Amino acid sequence: MKINIKPEKYAYYTFPKMAALVTVANKDRPNIITLAWHSPLSFNPPLYGISMDPKRYSHNLIMDSKEFVVNFAPFSIVEKLHYCGRHSGRNVDKFRETGLTPIPAEKVNAPLIKECYSHLECRLAETKKYGDHTLFVGEVVNVAADENAFDKILKNVLPVYYLGENTYTTINNGVIRKF
């Protein structure tokens, strides 16, 4: 039997969503925000979309710097990822508080997070408000990845999936099926 849910609650029924750490440059200190609402949009040109509530401190940082990096985290740092999603860069230095390490990106001023396994360096291509969120569309100008993390498919890494309600899971590399 199916139950019907109020449309406003739809997002809970899309879980699990992969959680990513988005880094943004800032003249004082770079910031990190945890996002579950993000998606590839186009191969050519290479476009990636992130959806952000305008109340987030990172929102204005992206409007100002017009750049961001989408960093994919291994499950071993899930506690730090959760911290970045529950504290604002208005009040804390998230790199300092989590001990995550900023390293320079190739093409943008926003840093990569060393402990993450893959990184999309994006230049802001378009900004559009959809309801209560802003869709930032980034053109991917460089991709960096740990050399052992991918062998065409993701290998040797447990990624972070958000289940809602402050709960996370990962996938087990043992149950991959290739067709």
Ligand SMILES: Cc1cc2nc3c(=O)[nH]c(=O)nc-3n(C[C@H](O)[C@H](O)[C@H](O)COP(=O)(O)O)c2cc1C
């Ligand atoms: C797992 C998780 C996923 C989140 N996904 C989003 C998201 O997709 N969009 C968004 O605007 N906020 C999202 N948030 C909330 C922000 O990460 C949170 O408000 C953060 O403290 C904002 O940081 P800032 O003020 O330094 O930018 C998420 C939080 C968590 C814990």
